[in-house]
Amino acid sequence: MRAITVIADQELELADVPDPTPGPGEVLVRVAATGVNRADVLQRAGHYPPPPGTSDVMGLEVSGTIAALGEGVTAWREGEQVAALLAGGGYAELVAVPAGQLLPVPAGLDLVDAAALPEAVCTAWANLVQSGGLTNADTVLVHGGSGGVGSAAIQLAAALGARVLTTAGGPERAARCRELGADLAIDYRAQDVVEEVERATDGRGVDVILDVLGAGGLPGNVRMLATNGRLVVIGTQKGRKGELDLGLLMTKRASIHAATLRARPLEEKAAVVADVRERAWPLLDDGRLRPVISHRVPLAEAARAHELLENGQVFGKVLLLP
Numbered sequence: 001m002r003a004i005t006v007i008a009d010q011e012l013e014l015a016d017v018p019d020p021t022p023g024p025g026e027v028l029v030r031v032a033a034t035g036v037n038r039a040d041v042l043q044r045a046g047h048y049p050p051p052p053g054t055s056d057v058m059g060l061e062v063s064g065t066i067a068a069l070g071e072g073v074t075a076w077r078e079g080e081q082v083a084a085l086l087a088g089g090g091y092a093e094l095v096a097v098p099a100g101q102l103l104p105v106p107a108g109l110d111l112v113d114a115a116a117l118p119e120a121v122c123t124a125w126a127n128l129v130q131s132g133g134l135t136n137a138d139t140v141l142v143h144g145g146s147g148g149v150g151s152a153a154i155q156l157a158a159a160l161g162a163r164v165l166t167t168a169g170g171p172e173r174a175a176r177c178r179e180l181g182a183d184l185a186i187d188y189r190a191q192d193v194v195e196e197v198e199r200a201t202d203g204r205g206v207d208v209i210l211d212v213l214g215a216g217g218l219p220g221n222v223r224m225l226a227t228n229g230r231l232v233v234i235g236t237q238k239g240r241k242g243e244l245d246l247g248l249l250m251t252k253r254a255s256i257h258a259a260t261l262r263a264r265p266l267e268e269k270a271a272v273v274a275d276v277r278e279r280a281w282p283l284l285d286d287g288r289l290r291p292v293i294s295h296r297v298p299l300a301e302a303a304r305a306h307e308l309l310e311n312g313q314v315f316g317k318v319l320l321l322p
């Protein structure tokens, strides 16, 4: 098959590589499209190595058609259309996936577009709902609502009935976040996010924050948390090591949770996917959740897809088409 490999100086090349074989409990998916994630850009630069035993080909999510079943897989059939959460291997024509990480493509959803969903929706769901305990009584702040994960998080939080505040870089991007269901979108380049959140919540703060900033966002995030608030950190775009005011955290009886999805054991990922399938996937049926696709790029031009992401030209997701 053909796959994108990283050669010297972080250059990407479309190369012939051996086809993957589905192991026990896995299925082989013929890829229709692959979702590009910021994590891929980090992996290409050597900052986010794949977990041990995982394909060193980039790519955390695909859509496609089941081409073969590994030993012991009974819940899926050859020819079925699926979306899949991966630990790697998606920048390719074929990928082997643990069966527990497959989601069906609902009628009415384009097979290619479905590639925009697994990583974004599973990350948003696992962190907003499972870790953050978001309910319809809560106000949530989604940092980076214009991103792949953020655009899914806005839609999920709005569908749950929460009040959704978000940040985005620029007025047009903020406006698009409001179209996705955000009640308030703050342009973090032009506005003071802490002040805007305090004003919007009458000084009360927010119950849940989905954070992609990390260290650089920590002081503001702790200030913006309401009493009993939950800060859930999923990214470190503004640094890994910061200073934390534990006194303020204690006064607020607040908590901080930090997690990655890719490094979790198979059974934990399968549990996230099963919960997403039961509780988030039905939102696709009536359009409360939809893929947000910015660009569709041929797989051979994966480097251009990364450039788009790095240059801030993407709203939602970029898809690669083999």
Ligand SMILES: NC(=O)c1ccc[n+]([C@@H]2O[C@H](COP(=O)([O-])OP(=O)(O)OC[C@H]3O[C@@H](n4cnc5c(N)ncnc54)[C@H](OP(=O)(O)O)[C@@H]3O)[C@@H](O)[C@H]2O)c1
Pocket (backbone or CB within 6 Å): 036, 037, 038, 039, 119, 123, 143, 144, 145, 146, 147, 148, 149, 150, 167, 168, 169, 170, 173, 188, 212, 213, 233, 234, 235, 236, 237, 259, 260, 261, 262, 309, 312, 314, 316
């Ligand atoms: N822990 C996990 O399991 C997990 C899983 C998936 C992703 N992630 C992480 O989640 C983050 C988002 O991933 P993605 O694939 O959705 O990336 P993405 O599409 O590139 O989105 C990045 C987002 O960050 C926003 N941003 C950048 N600087 C900001 C700032 N100073 N204040 C507020 N927002 C800012 C961008 O906003 P503008 O473009 O509008 O400026 C954009 O919305 C990444 O850090 C990624 O590593 C973690």
